[in-house]
Amino acid sequence: MLLFFISMSISKAQTNYTESEVPFFEVPNPLTTFKGETISTNTAWEKSRRPELHAFFRENVYGRVPENLKIDSYNILEQDHNALNGKAKRTQVELTFTKNNKELSFTILLYLPKHVKNTAVFLGYNFYGNHTITEDESVIISTAWTDNNKEFGIENNTLTAASRGKRTNRWAIDKIIDAGYGLATIYYGEVDPDKNDFSDGIHHLLYGENQNQPKPDEWGSIAAWAWGLSKAMDYFETNPEIEATKVIAFGHSRLGKAALWAGANDQRFAGVISNNSGCGGAAMSKRKYGETLAVINQRFPHWFCTNFKQYNNNEEALVVDQHQLLALIAPRPLYVASAEEDRWADPRGEFLSAKYASSVYELYGKKGIGDMEMPSTNLPIHNTVAYHIRTGKHDVTDYDWEQYIKWANIHLR
Structure with missing residues (x-):
């Protein structure tokens, strides 16, 4: 396990915006299987570790699609x-x-x-x-x-x-x-x-x-x-x-969560962009900073599968965290973007996810995030795993698109 050293836990009833009050937790290692086996090659990643991580997210976080509908x-x-x-x-x-x-x-x-x-x-x-x-x-x-x-x-x-x-x-x-x-x-x-109504979208076509x-x-x-x-x-x-x-695949906020999950599921996507996707997206759940699992599942009970609610106020029980979702996109290019004033989405948690996912990219000889320190505002990192934090609020701006285009020119042309 990778260790993330912070001082103390927070009240379940309060929203934490203080870095010193993020709880101590161990970061689940993307390169260690649930049985404790070490992954050292991309072949082993694809054969054993990636499938078990994907299955966990599918069955316990986002939910499985009942059948293939063409x-x-x-x-x-x-x-x-x-x-x-x-x-x-x-x-x-x-x-x-x-x-x-x-x-x-x-x-x-x-x-x-x-x-x-x-x-x-x-x-x-x-x-x-x-x-x-x-x-x-x-x-x-x-x-x-x-x-x-x-x-x-x-x-x-x-x-x-x-x-x-x-x-x-x-x-x-x-x-x-x-x-x-x-x-x-x-x-x-x-x-x-x-809305919390599964009778009028795609779901009801596949009901038994x-x-x-x-x-x-x-x-x-x-x-x-x-x-x-x-x-x-x-x-x-x-x-x-x-x-x-x-x-x-591009997405902002809740739709950034969808873009990440689409990229994890469907390897036809050449790259994925997560713009301010926050909790249940790029941000690490175990940090309990800004929006938490209990809050998101209460406010939007329809977004995730029902199984995910067992981790409300119980993030420590998760055997995964969101950096492992990002790792499922490897070796394809991935861009995670934050906004300085968007504390609800936990910019540092988004950055750390990109950092911790980078070890999987390195198996493929791809360059990820090498530093534990976040880059300065408006100074993007345009590696295969890319990241920036810009000035401003929860939004998509011309600055964001300028960075995505530059990055795509480097990695997807």
């Missing part, structure tokens, strides 16, 4: 080869899934640069509909359930044109296209609405007889969103304009 059909809803002032091609494609006389569809909004063939793509979910990431009036407005938001003009859980372009600040589309990358996004509520919610080891919403990213990959493999071997 795309029933995909339909091009709209297409324009002269989008974004003439420099991009826009496609809106609907993927449909059917099972047990039930149906679910979600729409991918895809922008590809006109000057690039076989384009590498950033793929990520958005929070309030595809039409919110751009002022482009041709982008279709989703009819799926949406959380109300007065600032965005969303009432009665329904999206309207009032919210068009409200999240352009989070999607540096011009920078992405100008750099020669494509951007694909999906409204996450079309895959599974973000008399079942109305997932079993204790079956998928919560994060695993469902991760599943949706993999289904988008299935479509990309049919699209000759996309270089499907160079698709990067």
